[in-house]
Amino acid sequence: xxxxxxxxxISAKTGIDKTTVLTTVEAFMDSVKESLTKNEENVYxxxxxxxxxxRRAKKTARNISKNTTIIIDxxxxxxxxxxxxxxxxxxx
Numbered sequence: 001x002x003x004x005x006x007x008x009x010i011s012a013k014t015g016i017d018k019t020t021v022l023t024t025v026e027a028f029m030d031s032v033k034e035s036l037t038k039n040e041e042n043v044y045x046x047x048x049x050x051x052x053x054x055r056r057a058k059k060t061a062r063n064i065s066k067n068t069t070i071i072i073d074x075x076x077x078x079x080x081x082x083x084x085x086x087x088x089x090x091x092x
Contacts, residue, residue: 049082
């Protein structure tokens with residue numbers, strides 16, 4: 001399902017025009033990205049899931065093509081953790 005499919009489905013279910021729905025969906029995505037980018041806080045959506053930051057530790061890696069060792073610094077990555085209700089619904 002693409003963003004366009006989501007916009008079409010929400011528009012059909014609610015009767016709101018597609019441009020308004022698209023603006024709302026994009027604003028939601030921007031809010032989530034902004035919150036995680038600024039390390040402000042995780043985004044919790046009860047019954048759906050959480051957008052969280054996971055911390056990756058510093059590690060040593062190898063560049064096989066150049067046969068060298070490089071250090072990858074500690075960094076954050078975004079992740080999504082689904083809610084238990086959501087996981088159970090998908091299992092059925």
